[in-house]
Amino acid sequence: MKYFAKGLTSVLASALSIAIAAPAALAQTATAPAEKPAAAQPWTKIPIPPLHAFKPAQPKRIELSNGLVIFLQEDHELPFINGSILIRGGSRDEPADKIGLVSLYGHAWRTSGTATIDGDKLDDKLEAKAASIETSGGSASTSVHWSSLKGDFDTVFASTMDLLLNPNFKADKLALGKRQIASGISRRNDDAGGIAIREAVKLVYGPTSPYARQPEYATIGAVTLDDLKAWHDRTVVPNNMIVSVSGDFDSAAMEAKLRAAFEHLPRGQAFQSEKFTFTDPKPGVNFAEKDDVNQSNVLIVGLGTERSNPDYYALSVMNEIFSGGFGSRVVQNVRTKLGLAYSVDGSFGASYDHPGIFYVIAGTKSASTVDATKAMLEEVNRLKTVPPTPAELAKAKDQLLNSFIFHYDSPEKTLGEQVTLAFYGYPADFLEKYKTGIEKVTAADITRVANKYVDQSKLGIVVVGNQAEIKPTLDALGKVTPLDITIPPPPAKPAE
Incomplete structure (x- = not known):
């Protein structure tokens, strides 16, 4: 209350000072000289040089x-060495009746x-x-990462290779992983946003799509130790892996160590992911009830696009104009001018080997839900009917x-991107x-591109x-379809 009273006193004092000063100001109006022109803004004349050509330090690439x-990337700033083994095959490739297998595999493998x-002793x-x-375990891959001081590389790398080639999946660690996933399911x-x-x-890709499906109590309960072992045997073959190392080392010496560790491994059957088809979502409103929120x-x-699309660059700039930060169209019009959303964002997503998701997302008061949605749709349509101004275009490119x-x-960072490009078959x-x-x-x-790729009917x-x-x-x-978000219960245990 003291702070409020003090603030209120300050406001009143300011008001009184304005009232007292007003007569004097009015008396001077008749004789006061004309206002001087606004002061110059010299900082606006500072030249902004163009960006330098982008030439990232490329890692050394070796194929056995x-x-x-x-991939080897020397970096002598600190005495650390970090490594990664990226392995093809992820959750999008697991059986539909055992969703969660790859997550459980990634957990139980190390533990x-x-x-x-x-x-546990390896932890110590x-x-x-x-x-x-x-x-x-991820959507398209599983991975092993290791990190150590430069002087401990040989010991830590030996433990990494032991884990890669001689895993010993244990029932208690699999059970622990299942409990953790089950806790997340429950x-x-x-969270309404989640x-x-x-x-x-699920609406974009379809509820049974490998990119949208989710683990349930029954699917994680169906995963066995034999499933983990079979997954490991299927994926961990040399022609299915990309090894990357960065840090304080000599490339020639590191190459020799990696060749000694991997070159003797026999080539296996290359992992092939299933080809998936994608269709546009149906228009209409899909509603999930959450009665404990206001x-x-x-x-x-x-559907969005893929990065291999020749229109990727134009779509990226369009996306920046539409939703790239506080100065974007969707933020300025839906949030700032109309005041219809606490937050609003969007993206024309582009994935490496399948369409990303085009989305506009907002949080709004219950009473302004319809108005906010209409305003968001209007901004989507304006992409097609209102070309970007020169200022919008220049700002989006700069950002x-x-x-x-x-x-x-x-x-x-450059090494990580080169590994990703190689994983998905993009040019270096x-x-x-x-x-x-x-x-x-x-x-x-x-x-x-707005008229080609943005269609409200899709x-x-x-x-x-x-x-x-x-x-x-x-x-x-429009038509409202209720969404059933009920969590299926765990399957009944067999009677004793």
């Missing part, structure tokens, strides 16, 4: 006779340890050296190019072409909120 690919050392061994070895409807994103992905999460979604440089401002100079590709984009290109809407508080009702936006 068995098909294994190695179980090897045939020669238990996972690595902790004593301030080193780490971790395994994980809580997945707690529900909205999950259901939007706001709505709104997502407008459709993309400046931020792009900082994504690859270290040897390790893809990064170098980005700057030129963005610079060539014109306002006409933006209008062309966009779906997901709303998560409190139906009783949404006024006007959602049917003002």
